[in-house]
Amino acid sequence: MPHGNLRLEGLKKFYGSTRALDGFSLHVQAGELVVLLGPSGCGKSTALRSVAGLERLDGGHVFVGDHDITQQPTAKRNMGIVFQHYSLFPHLTAAENIEFGLKIRKVSGAKRRRRSNELLELVGLGELGDRFAHQLSGGQQQRVALARALAIEPTVLLLDEPLSALDAKVRVNLREEIRRVQKEVGIATIFVTHDQEEALAIADRIGVMHQGVLEQLGSPTEIYAAPSTEFVAEFVGKVNRISGTATQEDMVMTREFGSFSIGDSVAVGSKVSVLVRPEQLGVRAIANGSCRLVEMSFLGSSFAAHIRGSGGSKLIVAVSPDESIAFSIGESVEVFQRGPTLLTIADIDEPEIAIPAELAKLD
Amino acid sequence: MVAVVPGAEGGHLRQAGIGGVFRAVVLLVVGAFFLIPIIASARYSVLGVHNHITFSAYRSLFNDPSFRSSLWLSLQVAILTVILTGLLVIPTSIWVSVRVPRLRGLIDALSIVPLGVPSVVVVLGILGAYHSILNVILTSPFILAPIYVMLALPYSYRTFDTAVRSLDINTLVEAAQSLGASWNRTLIGVLLPNLRAGMIGALILAGAYALGEFVVASLLSFNTFPVYIVQIGLTAAAEAVAVSLVALLVAFIPLSLVTIFGNGRTKKRSVGATR
Secondary structure, three states: OOOOOEEEEEEEEEEEEEEEEEEEEEOOOOOOOEEEEEEOOOOHHHHHHHHHHOOOEEEEEEEEEEEEEEOOOOOHHHHEOOOOOOOOOOOOHHHHHHHHHHHHOOHHHHHHHHHHHHHHHHHHOOOOOOOEHHHHOOHHHHHHHHHHHHHOOOOEEEEOOOOOOHHHHHHHHHHHHHHHHHHHOOEEEEEEEOOOHHHHHHOOOEEEEEOOEEEEEEEHHHHHHHHHHHHHHOOOOEEEEEEEEEEEEEEEEEEOOOEEEOOOOOOOOOOEEEEOOOHHEEEEOOOOEEEEEEEEEEEOOEEEEEEOOOOOOOOOOOOOOOHHOOOOOOOOEEEEEOOOOOOOEEEOOOOOOOOOOOHHHOO | OHHHHHHHHHHHHHHHHHHHHHHHHHHHHHHHHHHHHHHHHHHHHHOHHHHHHOOOHHHHHOOOOHHHHHHHHHHHHHHHHHHHHHHHHHHHHHHHHHOHHOOOOOOOHHHHHHOOOOOHHHHHHHHHOOOOOHHHHOOOOOOOHHHHHHHHHHHHHHHHHHHHHHHOHHHHHHHHHHHHOOHHHHHHHHHHHHHHHHHHHHHHHHHHHHHHHHHHHHOOOOHHHHHHHHHHHHOOOHHHHHHHHHHHHHHHHHHHHHHHHHHHHHHOOOOOOOO
């Protein structure tokens, strides 16, 4: 069966006055893995469930290839789903679970067994076909669920936080496995998660969702290095927010941490906030500096230096283990820029020129 | 008894001997509590004049045509009750969980209502409501079955619903549908096998209720087995005891079969979640 591409056009879903999906559109190419990333309640699960037909949409269309499947019931959509909760049928063995969808499609017994053996091998559970769900670990159950979803040769694979019930180590292992299997099968896949590390690790493209719409869609490196909005910058990775005033179009003098050259261009004199990642900053000890090193926390591969400015603002700077030796807590330091900033945002809270109250409200 | 077993197991870790003895004592006491009355009844039912052993009570019982007819009637009513209970309770409980979970509280409350309404009131209500329009139906003893379905709801519905709640039924339904299963297929191929224990429990309770119910049948003047037992008890004591023992056997044999059969299947298929 050819694996189609998936097109979502202007999906809308309302729960009372809450807009779970508010005109959500997305194209997923055949063979591509798109991660929908966002905080809980952003609509990512609703989006996935409406692709599967498990939620009735209030607007918009779902296409597979050229076929509008918006009105089709779940059972007719031929989509493989792996759920967040363990979903194996408890009265069937792992192999019987995998064969369930094939049985419905009236595939002969011998063929079914061959296919379930192949899939058990594919997900690395060759020996465990005759185990029941309660005899398998959480990670193994999710592998079987993946095999079961793939058994029906679905047009699209939908993974709804499949790893969130598992513990950290299994999670990392299994996400790599899922990615490997997905590439091997070459199927259009939507993977929903709230874990940004997971998203960055396995996605071809990440769609960051916020309040029912796609905030930004791009490759993991784009999302991380060039977030298009403040929300994306702050949701994916760690970020510092420093307020200051533009002294040139591409230069901002911050109140407490010195000046930064910015990638955007802003009006000279405007009050702005600069968003910058900890690893794009450096810190050095100086005598009589206005900043202090208040804490140094160990993160494994690096340290996070917590800096407090003269006005009490806090900043996190990534410091390599070699550098970290040179510092002592309470020391007077200064912060400098190592790499590009992410974004510069106009501070609407503190306008440079006094705006009449009526106009300010309109903002 | 259930409360005693964990204590015995706790002791088992430290003092296996005392734990074992304790268990044996508990088993003996509980066994005696149930068995002594049965043995005494059995003895009484076969004692004739001057303590001679005689089966005359049983003979006259089996020769009494109304014994067989009342037993047969009760069995028929019980079977019909079981079928109707299954048809009502199983889809309702599943449907409420999957589609309208917010009605759960209401349905729960409704299912206990029969406990609060005395049988006499139910009978009078039914007579008052249907007598004028459905005279024919009220003369058939099978009218008892729907009444029993309703009266047994507090037991049957709750038993089944507990089993439904112990499954993550929504996820199972969604998984089955995503694999292409129709509603029927989902119900028969996925849900019922995993709800087997709850289903059997609920149906046994409904059947047992129908077999043992006296007040409604008596008020509606149907000669069911319990009504027959009471009637014969008024005139012949030994026969009344004999008939009770027969009733016990009639209930005990199928129940044991169902339990053994049901458990065997359950163990073989290793359904952990439903127990």
